[in-house]
Amino acid sequence: MSTTSNRWVARHVATLPRSGIRDFFELVAKMKGQDVISLGVGEPDFTTPWHVRKAAITALEEGKTYYTSNLGMPELRKAVSHYVTEHFGVNYRPDDQIIITVGVSEALDLAFRAFCNPGDKVMYHQPCYVSYHPSISLVHAEGVAVPTYAKDGFALTAEALRAAWTPGCKILMLNLPCNPTGGTCDRAQLEAIAAFCREKDLLVFSDEIYSELTFEGTHTSIASLPGMQERTVFLHGFSKAFAMTGWRIGYACGPAELIDAMMKVHQYAMMCASIIAQEGALEALQRGWDNVCEMRDQYHRRRDLVVRRFNEIGLTCHSPRGSFYAFPTTTGIGMSEKDFAVGLLKEERVAVVPGTAFGENGLGHVRACFATSYEQLVVACDRIERFVNGARK
Amino acid sequence: MNPVLKLLLEGGRLTTAQMAQVAGLSVAEVEQHLEQLKKDKIFLGWRPVLDLSRDAAAGAAVRAVIEVKLTPERGGGFNRMAERLCQFDEVESCHLMSGSYDLLVFVNAPTLQKAAAFVSEKLSTFGGVLSTSTHFLLRSYKEGGFRLDDGEGSGDRLNVSP
Numbered sequence: 001m002s003t004t005s006n007r008w009v010a011r012h013v014a015t016l017p018r019s020g021i022r023d024f025f026e027l028v029a030k031m032k033g034q035d036v037i038s039l040g041v042g043e044p045d046f047t048t049p050w051h052v053r054k055a056a057i058t059a060l061e062e063g064k065t066y067y068t069s070n071l072g073m074p075e076l077r078k079a080v081s082h083y084v085t086e087h088f089g090v091n092y093r094p095d096d097q098i099i100i101t102v103g104v105s106e107a108l109d110l111a112f113r114a115f116c117n118p119g120d121k122v123m124y125h126q127p128c129y130v131s132y133h134p135s136i137s138l139v140h141a142e143g144v145a146v147p148t149y150a151k152d153g154f155a156l157t158a159e160a161l162r163a164a165w166t167p168g169c170k171i172l173m174l175n176l177p178c179n180p181t182g183g184t185c186d187r188a189q190l191e192a193i194a195a196f197c198r199e200k201d202l203l204v205f206s207d208e209i210y211s212e213l214t215f216e217g218t219h220t221s222i223a224s225l226p227g228m229q230e231r232t233v234f235l236h237g238f239s240k241a242f243a244m245t246g247w248r249i250g251y252a253c254g255p256a257e258l259i260d261a262m263m264k265v266h267q268y269a270m271m272c273a274s275i276i277a278q279e280g281a282l283e284a285l286q287r288g289w290d291n292v293c294e295m296r297d298q299y300h301r302r303r304d305l306v307v308r309r310f311n312e313i314g315l316t317c318h319s320p321r322g323s324f325y326a327f328p329t330t331t332g333i334g335m336s337e338k339d340f341a342v343g344l345l346k347e348e349r350v351a352v353v354p355g356t357a358f359g360e361n362g363l364g365h366v367r368a369c370f371a372t373s374y375e376q377l378v379v380a381c382d383r384i385e386r387f388v389n390g391a392r393k
Numbered sequence: 394m395n396p397v398l399k400l401l402l403e404g405g406r407l408t409t410a411q412m413a414q415v416a417g418l419s420v421a422e423v424e425q426h427l428e429q430l431k432k433d434k435i436f437l438g439w440r441p442v443l444d445l446s447r448d449a450a451a452g453a454a455v456r457a458v459i460e461v462k463l464t465p466e467r468g469g470g471f472n473r474m475a476e477r478l479c480q481f482d483e484v485e486s487c488h489l490m491s492g493s494y495d496l497l498v499f500v501n502a503p504t505l506q507k508a509a510a511f512v513s514e515k516l517s518t519f520g521g522v523l524s525t526s527t528h529f530l531l532r533s534y535k536e537g538g539f540r541l542d543d544g545e546g547s548g549d550r551l552n553v554s555p
């Protein structure tokens with residue numbers, strides 16, 4: 001018998017791989033105080049708009065320190081319903097089709113736990129957010145990765161989906177625009193995906209956390225396409241568009257039976273999201289749209305700067321249509337993504353994340369977040385250029 | 394809008410070369426835009442934003458805001474008088490206001506005595522000035538868009554996150 005404490009760790013947790021982000025985080029942490037410019041973050045550089053912070057302070061002053069309904073504050077659910085109708089063209093009833101969660105991460109965890117039986121297969125496009133595959137493993141389901149490619153702007157195609165599909169696939173996990181690639185699908189591509197989902201009777205989890213940060217064209221939610229609302233769990237939150245990552249407020253919308261199933265898990269695991277954060281989120285929805293537009297315009301121009309500079313430098317980079325991530329390839333300069341990220345950090349003190357942290361299809365790419373100031377971005381691009389030129393010699 | 398003007402409005406601390414990178418222009422083009430803005434009298438010049446309270450010598454300077462009531466001049470209205478007032482080196486900025494007084498004048502002086510002398514000897518004796526009301530600045534919290542305390546607590550942000 002093992003004598004270490006590890007013997008008590010559940011097998012499916014013990015076998016869960018370490019996050020590639022975590023390794024890199026520790027490497028960067030060792031360089032603290034060395035003027036590192038980090039393009040490795042997954043959050044806005046903006047502080048939450050003051051009127052939103054003030055709303056939370058007022059809530060505390062008024063003594064709002066108690067539990068809310070398991071589903072979340074009714075006023076917030078009403079505001080979410082209104083917002084989703086206005087911006088995504090899908091109607092959800094505040095009373096039984098919306099649940100407020102602790103970030104989209106919790107909503108996603110609830111969805112996996114509520115809808116996956118052991119052995120069920122979950123399809124997801126990859127490169128993707130780091131938690132998808134581990135979350136699937138934690139509910140004893142099986143992940144089926146569907147590759148996306150730079151040549152398609154990292155859009156998911158129905159052809160790739162069909163090629164990857166096998167009997168037993170029950171759920172399709174979407175994240176459009178995508179972290180880390182910035183790829184998204186236009187309406188025609190989504191219609192083809194929707195048709196495939198109806199054909200194979202797939203339930204869709206659609207994480208649309210970056211939807212407000214769409215720079216070209218308009219964002220279409222798969223839930224708004226014919227016949228899709230009844231088979232889609234729409235996931236969204238406040239972290240990215242409203243610069244509220246630390247508040248941890250997200251929500252899920254869907255058919256009442258599905259939201260009820262998620263609520264069952266949520267009521268025992270979480271009880272409710274923090275009332276103070278919910279009050280802030282309500283203010284954000286009621287009076288925060290101008291802030292969202294201002295921040296989106298800033299990201300748009302930063303994207304143009306970073307993508308243009310990367311391509312000039314020789315790091316081929318498609319222009320991400322949404323999100324605040326650029327996902328250039330390092331293969332053109334003859335380096336692996338890991339050598340590039342580690343070398344760039346050590347020699348020029350710029351942190352980017354190796355693409356393989358987001359799955360094996362991120363091979364040969366790095367993720368660079370452009371949610372940082374122009375001043376920093378300009379200096380970071382100059383340092384990257386110096387590093388690339390040095391590596392070529 | 395002129396792309397350089399847009400960057401200037403955002404109040405960033407960009408050099409000309411950095412503005413060129415951000416706006417996707419050459420340095421020469423940015424300089425041309427700046428020249429044009431100067432010709433159009435939109436861009437008047439650069440000034441640093443300083444927190445002088447942190448420097449013992451410079452921090453001794455006095456700043457005051459003066460509300461000035463005027464009798465408008467025949468033919469020149471308030472403009473000619475305001476332009477004359479602006480000739481004083483002590484006047485940092487000067488604005489025509491709606492409401493109960495006419496001009497709001499920001500004044501800088503090295504000592505309290507000099508600020509007082511400016512008001513009593515130069516300003517109040519100026520032809521057309523009906524009355525003045527002087528307010529001395531005690532402490533500044535925000536200047537030119539910058540907060541003067543230690544800023545917001547973003548120093549603990551993670552360097553790498555998913």
